[in-house]
Structure formats: C-alpha cells, structure tokens
Amino acid sequence: MLEDTIAAIATPLGEGGIAIIRISGKNAVTVGDSIFKPLSGAINHLANAKSHTIHYGHIHLNKQRLDEVMVTVMREPATFTREDIIEINCHGGIQATKAVLDAVLKAGARLAVSGEFTKRAFLHGRIDLTQAEAVSDLINARTSLALSAANEQLDGKLSQRINQLRDNTMHVLAHVEAHIDFPDEDIEPDTMDGLIQRLEKAKSLIDQLLATANDGQLIRRGIRVAIIGKPNAGKSSLLNQLLGHDRAIVSNIAGTTRDTISEEAQIRGIKVVFVDTAGLQETDDQIEQEGVKRSRDSLNQADLVLYVLDASEPMTADSESSLADLSSHKHIVVLNKSDLPAVLSPTKMQDCKTVSVSSINGEGIESLKDAIQASVWDGEITSEMLEVMINSRHQEALNRAKTSLETSIYQLRSGAELDLVSVDLRISTNAIGEIVGKTTTENLLDSIFSTFCIGK
Ligand SMILES: Nc1nc2c(ncn2[C@@H]2O[C@H](COP(=O)(O)OP(=O)(O)OP(=O)(O)O)[C@@H](O)[C@H]2O)c(=O)[nH]1
Ligand SMILES: [Mg+2]
Numbered sequence: 001m002l003e004d005t006i007a008a009i010a011t012p013l014g015e016g017g018i019a020i021i022r023i024s025g026k027n028a029v030t031v032g033d034s035i036f037k038p039l040s041g042a043i044n045h046l047a048n049a050k051s052h053t054i055h056y057g058h059i060h061l062n063k064q065r066l067d068e069v070m071v072t073v074m075r076e077p078a079t080f081t082r083e084d085i086i087e088i089n090c091h092g093g094i095q096a097t098k099a100v101l102d103a104v105l106k107a108g109a110r111l112a113v114s115g116e117f118t119k120r121a122f123l124h125g126r127i128d129l130t131q132a133e134a135v136s137d138l139i140n141a142r143t144s145l146a147l148s149a150a151n152e153q154l155d156g157k158l159s160q161r162i163n164q165l166r167d168n169t170m171h172v173l174a175h176v177e178a179h180i181d182f183p184d185e186d187i188e189p190d191t192m193d194g195l196i197q198r199l200e201k202a203k204s205l206i207d208q209l210l211a212t213a214n215d216g217q218l219i220r221r222g223i224r225v226a227i228i229g230k231p232n233a234g235k236s237s238l239l240n241q242l243l244g245h246d247r248a249i250v251s252n253i254a255g256t257t258r259d260t261i262s263e264e265a266q267i268r269g270i271k272v273v274f275v276d277t278a279g280l281q282e283t284d285d286q287i288e289q290e291g292v293k294r295s296r297d298s299l300n301q302a303d304l305v306l307y308v309l310d311a312s313e314p315m316t317a318d319s320e321s322s323l324a325d326l327s328s329h330k331h332i333v334v335l336n337k338s339d340l341p342a343v344l345s346p347t348k349m350q351d352c353k354t355v356s357v358s359s360i361n362g363e364g365i366e367s368l369k370d371a372i373q374a375s376v377w378d379g380e381i382t383s384e385m386l387e388v389m390i391n392s393r394h395q396e397a398l399n400r401a402k403t404s405l406e407t408s409i410y411q412l413r414s415g416a417e418l419d420l421v422s423v424d425l426r427i428s429t430n431a432i433g434e435i436v437g438k439t440t441t442e443n444l445l446d447s448i449f450s451t452f453c454i455g456k
Contacts, residue, residue, distance in 0.1 A: 002123060005031055006116055007109035008455040009097055016092030021101050022455060023086040023109050024117055029073065032086040034107040035059050036071055046086065051075035059090065061103040067096055081117050082124035115452025119445065122437060129437030129448065130158045133391065136452050137220060145269035149219050149386045157387045158394075159436050161209060166432045168202040169405065173425040180418050192412065199409045206402045209390055215377070216389030222264075222271025223376055226298040228326075229279055229308030230319055231255050234336040237359035238308055239263070239276040242368070248276050258291040260298050268373040269381065275302065280322050304375055305331040306368075311356065312340035323352070332371050338363055393448075394435050401431035 005025030011018070023031055032046045038057040043049045052074050059066045072087040079085045090100045105111060115136075122132045134153035141147040152158075172195045179187055187195070227235045231254035239261065240246050248261050261276040275298045278291030299305060305326055309319060323333070332353050335344055339358040346354040355371050357364035390398065404427040411421045433439035 002120065005109045006112035006120075007031070007101065007104045008112040008117075009101055010087070010455040011092070011097075013094060013097070014092075015094065018089050019092040019097040021088040021090065021097070021104060022117065023088075023104060024079070024081045024083045024112075024120065025109070026084065027108060028084040028086045029075075031104060031107045031109050032071060032073070032088070035061060035103045036069070036088075046071065046073050049073040051078070059088065059100050059103055061099075061106065066099045066103060067091055069100070077124075080126070081120040082126050083120060112454060113450075114454050115449030115456060116454075118452060118456055119449045122445075127154075128156075128159050129440070130162065130394070130435060131156060132437075133393075133448060135456065139453070139456065140220075142222070142264070142271045143219075143266050143269050145381060145386065146219050146271065148383070149216070149389050152387045153389075158390065161205065161388055162432060162436050165202055165205045165209075166429060166436075166438070168198050168205075169401075169425060169429045169432060172198050172408075173422060173429055176418050176422045176425060180422060187418075196409060196412055199405060199412070203402065203405050203409070206398050206405070209388065210395060210398055210402070212385070212389045213392070213395040215385060216391055218270065218376060219386075219389055220391065222273065223303040224273045224275060224298075224301055225304045225306060225372065226275045226277060226295075226302035227306045227308060228277055228295060228299060228322070229334075230281060230310070230316065231279055233279075233308040233310045234359045235279070235308045236261075236276050238306070238334060238336060238357070239274055241357070241359045241362055241365050242267075242274055255285075255288055258287055260291075260294045267369050270373065270376065272372065280325075281318060299329065303330065304372065305329050306334050306372075307331050308334045308336050309344060310337050311335035311342050311344040312337045314343050330375060332368070332375060334368065397431045397434045401428045404428035404431070 003026070005023060005027040007021060007023040010020045010022040029046050036046060036057055037060055038044060038055050040056045043055060046055070049055060054070050054072045056070055059069050067090045070089040072089070074085040074087070076083050088100060088104070090096055118132050118135050121127050122129060131154050134150050137150035138147065138154060141150050175187070175191070175195060179185060227239055229235050232252065236248035236250045236257050239248050240250065243263055243265050247263050249256055255278070257276055257278050262273055264271065264273050266272070277295035277298050278288060280292055280295055283289055283292060307323060307326055309315065332355060333349055335346065335354055335356045336359055338356045339361055346356060353371060353375070355364060355368045357368055404424040408421050408424040408428065411424065430439045434444065
C-alpha cells in the first residue's frame with residue numbers, strides 16, 4: 001500500500017479563499033508535473049524545484065486550464081509522511097477544488113482513505129501511535145485545555161512514559177528468557193530482588209497513568225449538563241446566561257420550553273453541553289408529556305444536573321420530590337431570581353450544593369461556573385496534569401498490562417517456572433507496546449485511523 005501515491009483535499013469542503021490538495025508518495029512530483037505549468041520562470045518543471053519551495057502557475061487537464069494555483073514541493077524525508085509531498089493551493093470553491101482533485105487522480109494518484117497521511121507518518125516512524133492520536137485530538141479540540149493536552153501528547157510526553165515503562169518490563173523479560181535457556185542456573189537472589197523491584201516500579205507507573213484516564217476523558221469529551229426544574233423557574237433564562245447569548249425562548253407563560261435544547265459552551269476550559277428541558281412535572285398535555293419524557297432522558301444521560309428553583313417562591317411538594325429523586329445524580333441546586341425578595345435561602349437547603357443566581361442580571365453566574373468546574377474537577381487544572389492524559393484505548397491496554405504484570409510479580413516471588421513467568425511478561429510488554437504502536441495489528445490501525453478525516 002505504501003507504494004501508491006495518494007491524494008486528497010486537505011481543507012474542509014466548502015466555499016473558501018483557498019483549498020489545499022495534498023499528494024504524497026513516490027510519484028507525487030511526477031503527478032504534479034503532469035498537470036502543472038509553472039509561470040514564474042524560476043523553474044520549468046517541479047522535478048527541478050528545490051525542496052520546500054512554492055511555485056506559481058496553472059493546472060491543466062487535456063489542454064484545458066482548470067485553475068491558477070500555488071504549488072509547494074516538499075521532498076522526503078523532511079515531510080509529514082516522510083514521502084515526497086506536493087500541495088496544490090487552488091481556489092476554494094467546491095467545483096474548482098474537485099476539478100483539480102480529479103486532474104490529480106487522472107494523473108495517477110489514488111484517493112486517500114481516512115487518516116492515510118497520518119498512518120504513513122506512523123508507518124515511516126515519524127510519529128508513534130499516541131502522537132498520531134494526538135493529531136486527531138488536536139483537530140477535534142474544542143477547548144483550550146483539550147488543545148494543550150493534544151499538543152503535549154503530540155510532543156511525545158505520553159510516549160516517553162510508555163517507553164520508559166516498556167523498557168522496564170523488557171529488561172526483566174530478557175533476563176527471564178536468558179535463564180530459560182540455562183535451566184541449571186537459578187537467578188541469584190539479589191538479581192531476583194532487582195527484577196521484582198523493576199516490575200513493582202512498572203506497576204506504579206501504570207497506576208499513575210491509569211489515574212489520568214478520567215481527566216483525559218473529561219478534557220476530550222467534555223460533560224453534559226441537564227437543566228431541570230419547575231415551569232417558569234427560569235431554566236431557559238439560565239441557559240442563555242451561561243451561554244452568553246439568547247438561545248432559548250423565555251416567557252412568563254409556564255411551559256414555554258417543550259423540546260430539549262442543547263448547546264455547547266466552554267466553562268473554565270472544559271467543553272460543556274448544556275441541555276435546557278421542559279422539566280419533570282406531571283401533565284395531561286400530550287406534547288408536554290413528550291417534553292417531560294425527553295427531560296428525563298436528558299437527566300439520565302447527564303454528568304451533572306442543575307436543578308433550578310424560583311427562590312422568590314416557597315418550595316412545592318413537587319419540587320421536594322423531584323429533588324429527592326436527584327439524590328442518585330450529581331447535582332447543583334440553583335436558587336434563581338436572587339434579584340427578587342428571597343423566600344428560599346441556601347441555609348434552608350441542607351445537604352445540597354446550592355448557588356444563588358439571577359438569570360436576569362447575571363449575578364452569581366460566575367460562582368455557578370466555579371461550582372460546575374468543581375463538581376467535575378477537584379482543585380486547579382495544572383499544566384502538569386495536561387502533560388499526560390490517557391484515552392480509553394490506552395486505559396484498556398494498560399489494564400491488561402497491569403493484570404499480567406501482577407501475575408508475573410506473584411510468580412517470580414513464589415518461585416514459579418520461568419517459562420510461565422515469561423508468558424505473562426510478554427503479554428504485559430506487548431500490551432504496553434500497543435499503546436505507542438510497537439506491537440500492532442491491522443485491525444488496531446484501522447480502528448484508529450478510520451476515525452480521522454480524509455486528507456489528514
Ligand atoms: N426577576 C427574575 N425573573 C426571572 C429570572 N429568571 C427568569 N425570570 C423570569 O421568569 C420567567 C420564566 O423564565 P424562563 O426562563 O422561560 O423559565 P423556564 O424555567 O425555562 O420555563 P418553562 O420553559 O416554561 O419551563 C420569565 O418571565 C423570566 O423573565 C430571574 O433571575 N429573576
Ligand atoms: Mg424554558
């Protein structure tokens with residue numbers, strides 16, 4: 001597959017100033033030359049161009065001029081894929097871009113599949129698997145924290161830890177295997193202690209990494225927050241305050257919101273999807289019943305619930321029982337309408353995390369944002385935390401590695417046959433190797449790169 005020259009549109013498809021078509025592979029320059037006519041006079045063929053230079057000219061197909069472009073020539077190995085790369089900057093219209101891509105394909109390139117450029121960067125050893133995943137994280141980053149975490153991973157911070165971990169288990173594995181070949185020689189007690197210590201160290205490294213999994217998921221995926229409460233409590237007004245713009249209709253008519261309304265925001269660097277709902281009240285109205293059902297679904301999918309109460313009114317039995325129902329969900333009670341004379345106060349809400357706000361004038365909204373952050377993240381988010389944050393694939397592999405590692409430690413301690421020890425040590429080492437891509441299967445690579453966009 002690496003023999004092919006591949007091509008794809010690397011920019012989002014749509015109308016824009018420019019679009020970039022990227023070509024990578026052995027014949028990238030030849031493909032470029034067969035459709036590009038330089039006009040600057042500096043070169044007559046791309047084949048004569050120096051690496052990392054850009055050239056003005058026209059794209060032609062069958063003597064017909066398709067577009068006026070700038071073409072970049074980058075020769076291996078100093079490129080993203082470590083292959084020759086040609087990038088055509090053409091006009092960004094959908095038709096113009098497709099016409100140039102068609103010409104490139106007719107000239108002998110094959111259309112790339114999702115993530116194929118990054119896969120080549122991996123297969124040629126330019127980046128490892130965690131760095132390839134970081135490329136995808138970087139593109140998908142919706143918050144500044146997610147971006148920082150992706151950059152650290154792309155930088156190789158996670159790879160370093162994984163390689164250090166793998167060195168430890170490899171060292172012990174090599175030692176154990178050497179002794180399997182000489183069954184008459186026992187491992188010296190001192191050496192044995194050293195080996196066990198190394199494995200213990202590896203186990204604690206794994207534990208440290210596993211401890212970052214929740215934060216990692218939070219940073220990448222963000223959280224869902226459902227806004228629940230009685231009609232007219234001010235749920236939609238609160239949504240609008242949290243978003244900073246008027247997303248949902250607000251009125252003094254109870255039952256204004258019927259369908260659920262979701263909108264994404266960034267709260268203290270965390271991606272939060274807020275879901276405004278109709279609430280959970282009993283009703284005879286059919287449409288409202290559907291709204292209540294949807295509210296309940298949102299409640300069940302939420303990582304956090306904001307339960308909104310109108311603090312200028314006494315608590316109803318309905319609200320009391322809804323609040324009691326929430327005990328199994330992570331929730332914050334929002335005492336809304338703090339601009340009006342208060343009937344409910346935080347001191348009356350025992351055992352609940354409460355925040356007073358006014359969704360009319362914005363009072364208390366910053367404290368609510370702090371409370372949202374605190375509910376998912378205890379303490380400050382430090383730059384150190386962002387350095388290493390594993391994803392669910394890494395977590396799964398590390399859990400496998402840990403189980404086998406514990407078995408081998410136990411076996412070494414209890415003097416089990418070295419053959420047996422080596423089996424588990426190898427499973428553990430391979431599982432760790434999977435994370436950076438030192439041990440891979442085609443399925444594993446497919447499942448990672450298929451989630452990428454075409455052109456990356
Ligand atoms: N004084 C005051 N009025 C508020 C506040 N928040 C909301 N309101 C008013 O309360 C009424 C209901 O607000 P909404 O945001 O529509 O309430 P809701 O909970 O979404 O209502 P439904 O969608 O009908 O369930 C509107 O007249 C708002 O202007 C507040 O903090 N202070
Ligand atoms: Mg509403």
